[in-house]
Amino acid sequence: xxxxxxxxxxxxxxxxxxxxxxxxxxxxxxxxxxxxxxxxxxxxxxxxxxxxxxxxxxxxxxxxxxxxxxxxxxxxxxxxxxxxxxxxxxxxxxxxxxxxxxxxxxxxxxxxxxxxxxxxxxxxxxxxxxxxxxxxxxxxxxxxxxxxxxxxxxxxxxxxxxxxxxxxxxxxxxxxxxxxxxxxxxxxxxxxxxxxxxxxxxxxxxxxxxxxxxxxxxxxxxxxxxxxxxxxxxxxxxxxxxxxxxxxxxxxxxxxxxxxxxxxxxxxxxxxxxxxxxxxxxxxxxxxxxxxxxxxxxxxxxxxxxxxxxxxxxxxxxxxxxxxxxxxxxxxxxxxxxxxxxxxxxxxxxxxxxxxxxxx
Ligand code: ZN
Ligand code: ZN
Numbered sequence: 001x002x003x004x005x006x007x008x009x010x011x012x013x014x015x016x017x018x019x020x021x022x023x024x025x026x027x028x029x030x031x032x033x034x035x036x037x038x039x040x041x042x043x044x045x046x047x048x049x050x051x052x053x054x055x056x057x058x059x060x061x062x063x064x065x066x067x068x069x070x071x072x073x074x075x076x077x078x079x080x081x082x083x084x085x086x087x088x089x090x091x092x093x094x095x096x097x098x099x100x101x102x103x104x105x106x107x108x109x110x111x112x113x114x115x116x117x118x119x120x121x122x123x124x125x126x127x128x129x130x131x132x133x134x135x136x137x138x139x140x141x142x143x144x145x146x147x148x149x150x151x152x153x154x155x156x157x158x159x160x161x162x163x164x165x166x167x168x169x170x171x172x173x174x175x176x177x178x179x180x181x182x183x184x185x186x187x188x189x190x191x192x193x194x195x196x197x198x199x200x201x202x203x204x205x206x207x208x209x210x211x212x213x214x215x216x217x218x219x220x221x222x223x224x225x226x227x228x229x230x231x232x233x234x235x236x237x238x239x240x241x242x243x244x245x246x247x248x249x250x251x252x253x254x255x256x257x258x259x260x261x262x263x264x265x266x267x268x269x270x271x272x273x274x275x276x277x278x279x280x281x282x283x284x285x286x287x288x289x290x291x292x293x294x295x296x297x298x299x300x301x302x303x304x305x306x307x308x309x310x311x312x313x314x315x316x317x318x319x320x321x322x323x324x325x326x327x328x329x330x331x332x333x334x335x336x337x338x339x340x341x342x343x344x345x346x347x348x349x350x351x352x353x354x355x356x357x358x359x360x
Contacts, residue, residue, distance in 0.1 A: 006138065007072075014026055014037070014127060014128065017124065021098045023097055025089070025092070025094050025097045026049045026098045026127070027085070027097050027099050029046050029100050031043065032298040033047075036132055037049065038069075038072050039070045040058070040070040041069060042058055042062040045058045046081050047072065048085065050094070055072060055088055056073065057085055057088075058076065058077070059078075060078065082115045086116055089119055095120060096121075097121055099121055099123045100125075104123075132302060133315075134315055135341070142227040143228075143297065146228060147229040147351055149224050149229070150178070151231065151352050153183070154231070154353060157174040157176075161173075161360055163360075164210070164211075166206070166207050167192040167197075170210065174190050178220075181222075183222040183223055183224050185222075186221060187222060187228035187300045188230075189204065190220045191203055191204070191205070191217065191232075192218050193333075194210040198215045198234065199328055199333040201290060201327055201333065213236075213237065214236075214240065215244055217232065217334070218232065218234075218235070219232040220232075226298055231338065231339065232336060232337035233358070234248065234251075234357075235359070236248075236358070237360050238360075247282075247326055250281075250326065252356075254275045255323070255324050255338070257274045258293070259322050259338070259349065261273075261274035262347040263346045264316050264342060265314065267312065268305065268310035268314065271306050271314070275322070287328055288324055288325060292306040292324055293320050294306060295318060297319060315342060316343055316344050318341070319340070319342075320339070320340060320341075321338065321340075323335055324336070338350070339351050
């Protein structure tokens with residue numbers, strides 16, 4: 001998807017963070033960061049980056065794949081990656097290495113600390129994640145593909161829908177359609193909830209029939225060429241009552257207000273406030289129990305977080321979700337979620353699926 005020079009350029013952009021940390025090298029251990037910096041998509045790897053070198057460590061299963069996918073020097077470790085990393089660190093005479101504090105396991109850290117005794121380990125946070133916040137044109141194209149495939153999968157799955165179908169069956173239908181349309185899989189566990197269970201923001205699909213005159217909430221995302229999509233829609237099965245229809249109107253207005261607030265220079269908190277203030281007008285603010293949205297890309301949850309206290313400012317190229325919701329225990333919940341990209345003037349809504357209350 002990305003050309004090799006793109007990976008080299010990304011590694012270049014990481015060098016200032018190395019200098020700030022006064023470290024001679026950066027050791028990436030989080031797989032999405034490794035993928036971002038090298039192109040490698042395998043499940044076991046570490047990536048060592050210095051001013052001049054980029055060395056990818058993996059195991060024999062990935063010998064062919066690693067050199068095909070990445071533009072880095074590849075080292076195949078017969079045993080643990082840490083021993084191979086230690087050899088490279090010694091050869092390069094590195095005195096200090098920056099580690100991904102927020103993405104390294106405790107045991108992994110202890111093992112590295114013991115094989116790299118004599119090398120100063122400098123845990124730093126979020127250096128690669130900060131680069132990943134602003135997407136390249138190629139990445140936006142990848143997210144767009146993922147979002148469009150996700151919406152198609154929902155359309156196709158809904159054609160198979162009939163009341164009395166179970167939540168699990170609808171989730172399975174959705175995931176099957178994603179695969180048939182070319183997704184690598186889901187970006188997260190598909191949420192299908194009906195009736196009172198829609199009041200659980202992260203309900204797991206249950207083996208129970210979806211009944212008439214209730215709400216149905218579907219939150220789904222595909223993984224397409226490594227990039228996530230994320231969409232929530234709430235439907236009426238038959239005709240939901242007036243109270244639910246009013247809640248739906250409130251959430252839709254709130255979502256539209258937040259989207260209208262998205263533009264470069266605006267803080268994430270301001271976007272969050274735009275969503276909340278509409279719900280306040282309806283007396284529903286207290287039922288909105290999560291943040292308004294999140295960045296997405298190689299992972300389903302990335303920076304920035306669109307939350308109440310987030311001072312980070314939006315920049316063109318950021319891909320974020322806007323997903324206010326209200327949840328009333330014993331009654332039900334409504335969430336409406338789109339993926340949008342910040343443009344130079346505002347934002348573009350990538351999600352093509354309609355948002356007026358659809359009755360199934
Ligand atoms: Zn979602
Ligand atoms: Zn989301």
